[in-house]
Amino acid sequence: MNNLLKGKKGIIFGALDENSIAWKVALKAKEQGAEFVLSNAPVALRLGKINELAELCDTTVIAADATSIEDLENLFDQATEKYGKLDFILHSIGMSPNVRKNKAYTELNYDWFLKTLDISALSFHKVLQVAYQKDALNEWSSVVALTYVAAQRTFPGYNDMAEAKATLESIARSFGYHYGTKKNVRVNTISQSPTMTTAGSGVKGFDVFYDYANKLSPLGNASSDSCADFTIALFSDLTRMVTMQNLFHDGGFSSIGMTEAFMGE
Ligand SMILES: NC(=O)c1ccc[n+]([C@@H]2O[C@H](COP(=O)([O-])OP(=O)(O)OC[C@H]3O[C@@H](n4cnc5c(N)ncnc54)[C@H](O)[C@@H]3O)[C@@H](O)[C@H]2O)c1
Numbered sequence: 414m415n416n417l418l419k420g421k422k423g424i425i426f427g428a429l430d431e432n433s434i435a436w437k438v439a440l441k442a443k444e445q446g447a448e449f450v451l452s453n454a455p456v457a458l459r460l461g462k463i464n465e466l467a468e469l470c471d472t473t474v475i476a477a478d479a480t481s482i483e484d485l486e487n488l489f490d491q492a493t494e495k496y497g498k499l500d501f502i503l504h505s506i507g508m509s510p511n512v513r514k515n516k517a518y519t520e521l522n523y524d525w526f527l528k529t530l531d532i533s534a535l536s537f538h539k540v541l542q543v544a545y546q547k548d549a550l551n552e553w554s555s556v557v558a559l560t561y562v563a564a565q566r567t568f569p570g571y572n573d574m575a576e577a578k579a580t581l582e583s584i585a586r587s588f589g590y591h592y593g594t595k596k597n598v599r600v601n602t603i604s605q606s607p608t609m610t611t612a613g614s615g616v617k618g619f620d621v622f623y624d625y626a627n628k629l630s631p632l633g634n635a636s637s638d639s640c641a642d643f644t645i646a647l648f649s650d651l652t653r654m655v656t657m658q659n660l661f662h663d664g665g666f667s668s669i670g671m672t673e674a675f676m677g678e
Pocket residue numbers: 426427428429430432433434435453454457477478479480504505506507508532559560561604605606607608609610611612613614
């Protein structure tokens with residue numbers, strides 16, 4: 414399985430440090446022959462380690478707040494100037510001020526809720542809309558965003574991120590229709606197991622539900638490395654007819670009702 418992405422160009426959003434899912438995707442995309450620019454919010458460029466990743470991947474970082482159309486337009490202009498039209502995009506972006514500041518779901522700050530939705534969901538629409546309007550993607554390109562099963566089932570600590578993920582998944586279906594019809598571009602979300610990252614461990618009780626999911630899943634929790642493998646498969650030409658899907662990458666967790674181990678056998 415070599416050179417699955419040879420000749421392909423793209424943008425990878427959301428690598429903050431070596432634990433980030435986007436970090437692993439970038440390393441594997443490079444390994445598989447892709448060329449790409451990295452992007453993250455200006456504050457992440459100051460606080461994170463993305464420049465180290467850029468060196469490892471022999472590429473550049475272009476700052477963009479993914480809620481700003483102006484920033485996104487500038488990013489796509491620079492990326493297409495460098496590469497011509499692109500073939501893949503990873504949206505690996507999430508943040509909730511309510512989660513960060515420990516606001517209970519029944520006491521949400523609505524300004525923050527709107528921020529959660531803007532950063533974690535609408536940004537996906539903005540990325541797609543800017544790409545669409547600029548005609549920045551080749552036919553059969555692949556766009557992937559990361560999501561979590563709290564979009565379908567309730568996990569109290571996930572708070573208003575649940576609404577953001579439900580919206581994100583819906584955007585993949587709706588934009589997948591429009592982009593598919595126009596240019597055969599495919600749009601999917603990957604619903605990933607709990608993963609030890611900055612965003613993940615910010616969720617209240619994360620350790621407990623990490624263990625819970627790990628025990629309930631027949632294959633255990635999916636690691637960020639295997640999530641990166643799955644993302645590469647979705648960027649590759651081996652998955653050209655997959656679009657408008659929310660694909661669970663969770664060791665089986667989303668299909669489990671109860672296990673013998675949990676029932677005490
Ligand atoms: N970690 C988990 O348990 C888990 C599980 C399922 C899905 N996810 C999703 O995976 C994605 C990546 O998260 P991660 O776990 O790798 O954590 P992470 O903290 O490494 O990545 C989140 C990224 O979002 C970026 N970001 C925040 N605000 C932004 C903005 N305004 N503009 C641009 N970028 C911004 C951050 O700088 C960071 O790089 C997120 O969508 C997250 O919800 C994570």
